[in-house]
Amino acid sequence: MAKDWKVGFIGLGIMGRSMSRNIYRAGFPVTVWNRTPSKMEEAVKWGALTASSPKEVAQNCNLIITMVGDTPDVREVIEGENGVLSGARPGSVLIDMSTISPDATREIAARAAERGVAMLDAPVSGGDIGARNGTLSIMVGGDAEVLEKVRPVLEAMGKSIVHCGPVGAGQTVKACNQILCGLNLLGMVEAFAFAKKAGVDLEKMLQVTTQGAGGSWALSNLGPRIAKGDLAPGFSVRFQQKDLRIVLQEAERMELPLLGTAVVQQLLRSVQAYGGNDDGTHALIRVMEQLGNVSITPKE
Structure with missing residues (x-):
């Protein structure tokens, strides 16, 4: 199923812009959304599609990755009126790669599960250098079987991918x-x-x-x-x-x-x-x- 993932990437900051591009280079179609629309222009140049909202990203993708600044930002793009969960289909996978509160992660994962969406928390370490080179260290919380299904996408971004335990353990x-x-x-x-x-x-x-x-x-x-x-x-x-x-x-x-x-x-x-x-x-x-x-x- 590796190549069947249609990846949505939300958050094109210092880290996200390189991470999303590496996913595309690995052969996965990528749709992006960023709060500042101008940052999507660079992604279009390397082949990404764009969406008008996190909801639209989720409607068109079966694997959605969020990489934003803080807990309130994650809640907004996932749980907000036009957030991921308002558009995600049952069976989709949500991976939050931001760094946020473990408690908030567990709460968001529970809401996702109610909609039939599996969630992993997968924060990263390695900075802008690791993001550019695809050598990030990725620490994952959530269901181990789900991790194995999405591992090929994570491998496009990182060289060390470790399952740390249940949801929240990555954080x-x-x-x-x-x-x-x-x-x-x-x-x-x-x-x-x-x-x-x-x-x-x-x-x-x-x-x-x-x-x-x-x-x-x-x-x-x-x-x-x-x-x-x-x-x-x-x-x-x-x-x-x-x-x-x-x-x-x-x-x-x-x-x-x-x-x-x-x-x-x-x-x-x-x-x-x-x-x-x-x-x-x-x-x-x-x-x-x-x-x-x-x-x-x-x-x-």
Whole structure:
């Protein structure tokens, strides 16, 4: 059934525009919708069809993927008046690849099931680089049999596809991923400040540490950007803060202290206070520069 999927893709942001194109390149017909219509023009150039609403996407597709910003956005495009569930046919599959609350995911999945639509939550990690290269890590919650049916579509976007458990489990694992991302980010900018203050060449520091026990995805992919002064977003402060908010809300519900995560969230709030909401998360380096009174990134 792999090639029988007619894929609808909702959300053409930094991640979604590349993910949808990779699905098309894998041989699946793709229909797109985006809240800002101009973003659909690029998709038309590579072969996508367009729809006037999420409802129309669902009416014309049997596999609908959503990749939007936050829990309210997901609810709007799925449960809204012209949302996916108002047009989806029984037997269709809905995959939400956004990062949202696990509780909200379970609620939406229950509503989908009432209409005969199976839902998977499948948030991703890997940033804009992984989205472009089709090498995302995809963590999936939901029915394992449904996952196997749609796996060929997911394989067009990611190299690691792991079934994490029932609906909501994908979002829970994504929360774990964001905890690690935040703390790796903090470790990276502290290492940069330490090296710079001590007079060590940043490129040489990176050459060694990316290959050692302290290496991380952040260090390998964002470290070189910091060294060049490139703070453009692969994943923005705005969305990292949204993800950390979800993490801390879930932690509060479980009465679980997450001290490091809370610190990172507050430091990123300082980035936001200085106008860096839409910069990449590695703009945390600016806060480190202020705290340490050290110039790290090249200035224009």
